[in-house]
Amino acid sequence: MPGRHKHTAMERGVTQFIAAVGAVLGFIGAPCGAPLHTTDTLAAESPEAQRPDPPSSNDFFVTTKAIAGERSKFITYGWIGFAGGIVHWRYNDANRPVGIVASATEALQRIQAGMDKWSAACNVHFVYDGTTTQNPDLVPPTRIFDGVNVIGWTAQGYSGQTGVAGVGAVGPPWQMVEADIALNYQYNPALDKTILHELGHMLGLDHSDVYNVVMSGPPSSSYGTQSTLQPDDINGCLSLYPFPTISGTISNGATPVSGVSFCAQPSAGVSCTASNASGAYSCTVPNGWGGVLHSPMVGGQRIPAQVFANVTGAVTRNVAATTGVPSCDLDVDDNGLFEAATDGVAILRRALGFGQASFAGLSGACAANTTAASIYAATDASFNAGGYNVTGGSATLATTDALVIMRTLLGLSGNAVVDGLGLSSKPGVVRTSWNDVKTWMNSNCRAGL
Ligand SMILES: [Zn+2]
Secondary structure, eight states: OOSOOOOGGGGGSEEEEEEEEOOOGGGTTOOTTSOOOSSOSHHHHOTTOOOOOOOTTOTTOOSSTTTSSOOSSOOBOSSBOSGGGEEEEEEOOTTOOTTTOOOHHHHHHHHHHHHHHHHHHSSOEEEEEEEOSOOOTTSTTTOOOOSOOEEEEOOOSSTTOOEEEEEEEEETTTEEEEEEEEEOSSOOTTHHHHHHHHHHHHHTBOOBSSTTSTTBOTTTSOOOOOOSOOHHHHHHHHHHSOOOEEEEEEEETTEEOOOOOOEEESOTTOEEEOOOTTOEEEEEOOTTEEEEEEOOOBTTEEOOOEEEEEEOSEEEOOEEOEESOOSSOSOTTOSSOOOIIIIIHHHHHHHTTOOGGGGTTOOOTTOSOOSHHHHHHHHHHHHHTTTTOTTOOSSOOIIIIIHHHHHHHTTOOTHHHHTTSOGGGSTTOOOOSHHHHHHHHHHHHOOOO
């Protein structure tokens, strides 16, 4: 094992590093089918590197490439990715081939374009810490841990080699702590593809045994010509840097609720599977996501909205559905949310006696009721049943009951909900305090206040 490492983290345990030789783009167009057997193997490049025993839970570790074990799947080094999915890095502009890359700025842009592709595919983030004069020392032949991830330019020994990545981990458990990339300034006919490929090594991906993906390469496949991450590449990155998840079951008592497809606000980057026959659902979300998952009614079940903040890992959230529409329906557009701008306005307009046409456009995101007729019908049903008579007066009034509802939907609480409405002077009113109103709305509207 290396004795030259300097990184203090290394000194807590055994260190490991692997030199991952990069794209030999001189072989572009080599026929697929017969794996290229070149000196570009881990064993040849880094004979002293010792791989950790494959974790039993890691389905993606392949111990014997090209011969036994799993096939047709991305291959990792068997390590955990960089902590927190954060990869700090610095750029060394020395020896930049000006004929290929005109400026340091252009080099950074082209490197970061490759990083952006990986960051869009999985939960990894690159943090640029500026330029450095340190060399990518983890790359052969130096193989020195210096605690800095460097991307730079180095002449490389044999013809056709366009880039080399050196990666290191400390453990167990084996967590990546450093990765350097040396781009060949003497020969680089397809720099952007080389960068994208070497970044895959930097993240912890070995050559895949799948052909024609970014991480294709010897000994189990041959180098490809991809400049777009393929599903195999993306799955490999996701195995190391998974997105946060929200999962659980949706049930009404002991009865699972299937077929619920949550909508998300904000929705960017959120993907959910519909609940299955057991009521199990799952969503992946961007790192740090906060927002709400909601759904229209499904099979007569009302699905309460679920609020989340700063989701960074695996969150379990079981959801208790309720049967049917309550007597006081605060979700007249049926999207799983109680919203002032849609539901609240509809309730207020009904209390004011507006006609059906005035209910057009009062539907929120993912609403099941999107027409003026359906929104009016839902609002009218609760109104006629006395469902909005929050204060218990002799009649349901816009100036009292509907305003209390509107204020509540706007997020107000306490005296701000009931003050200034003259509740105590209205005929028959029995609920004038926030506590009374809240208790009544929780019971009759399932308001969750
Ligand atoms: Zn490679």
